[in-house]
Amino acid sequence: MTDRQQAAASRLLEAYASGRPCEPVRDLIDGVDSAYAVQHLLTERWLADGRRLTGRKIGLTSRAVQRQLGVDSPDFGVLLADMAVPDGEEIPAGAVLQPRAEAEVALVLERDLTHGRHTVADVIRATAFALPAIEVVGSRIRDWDITLADTVADNASAGMYVLGTRPVLLRDVDLRMAGMVIERRGEQVSTGVGAACLGHPLHAAVWLADTLARLGTPLRAGDTVLTGALGPVVPVKPGDVLEARIDGLGDVRTAFAHEEES
Numbered sequence: 001m002t003d004r005q006q007a008a009a010s011r012l013l014e015a016y017a018s019g020r021p022c023e024p025v026r027d028l029i030d031g032v033d034s035a036y037a038v039q040h041l042l043t044e045r046w047l048a049d050g051r052r053l054t055g056r057k058i059g060l061t062s063r064a065v066q067r068q069l070g071v072d073s074p075d076f077g078v079l080l081a082d083m084a085v086p087d088g089e090e091i092p093a094g095a096v097l098q099p100r101a102e103a104e105v106a107l108v109l110e111r112d113l114t115h116g117r118h119t120v121a122d123v124i125r126a127t128a129f130a131l132p133a134i135e136v137v138g139s140r141i142r143d144w145d146i147t148l149a150d151t152v153a154d155n156a157s158a159g160m161y162v163l164g165t166r167p168v169l170l171r172d173v174d175l176r177m178a179g180m181v182i183e184r185r186g187e188q189v190s191t192g193v194g195a196a197c198l199g200h201p202l203h204a205a206v207w208l209a210d211t212l213a214r215l216g217t218p219l220r221a222g223d224t225v226l227t228g229a230l231g232p233v234v235p236v237k238p239g240d241v242l243e244a245r246i247d248g249l250g251d252v253r254t255a256f257a258h259e260e261e262s
């Protein structure tokens, strides 16, 4: 671990602690591997604090999101148990810095994925069930001024996530053709389709399984995988109520709490 990577991790941890976004960290990072080393430092710190790993998120899988954020390759980050919000419950004000929401397919695994190279069949065999999910992404970096290095170091801009509660077997859903809509109090604010996620959400999962196995931290039975947004990310503000629906998977909802009066 280099001093510069430590400095990047400290800058991001300070943003989490203070609730104030920081300057980008790319000036301290030499390439994507170095950015993942910073992410690893953050993860080790969180696990040492007693937080529990529940899986991974994949980011930047759809062209719409890549265009919105100006970053053009997929990445991943960790999911922790305290990032999960029950379906329909409120996300406390300030819990996620600069929040935005997106809808995606979650896979819950019942087998490890430890091969050097995985196939879609491996991922299907390893998946217990799929769920609809809202991911509330956030950025510890001021004004979302990110490059790939910034977002990777910042845990792939992960925030919180909300899973639907009706498990669906992969044999019962066509994830490629599954349409997605997010509504804010009944108004459509994002639409998309499974095919927008690297061609198919299972392709994104194969990419993640291969990448993590190569890094020596493979996906394990019990992990939840958020496979990536199916359509544009939506800025959110206190008081917003969002519902996401994905064909064949059903719906999931969350709300954003108002700031506390001081």
Ligand SMILES: C=C/C=C(\O)C(=O)O
Binding pocket: 057, 058, 059, 060, 061, 062, 065, 069, 102, 135, 137, 151, 156, 157, 227, 228, 229
């Ligand atoms: C910045 C985060 C992007 C994602 O999470 C995504 O594209 O799914």
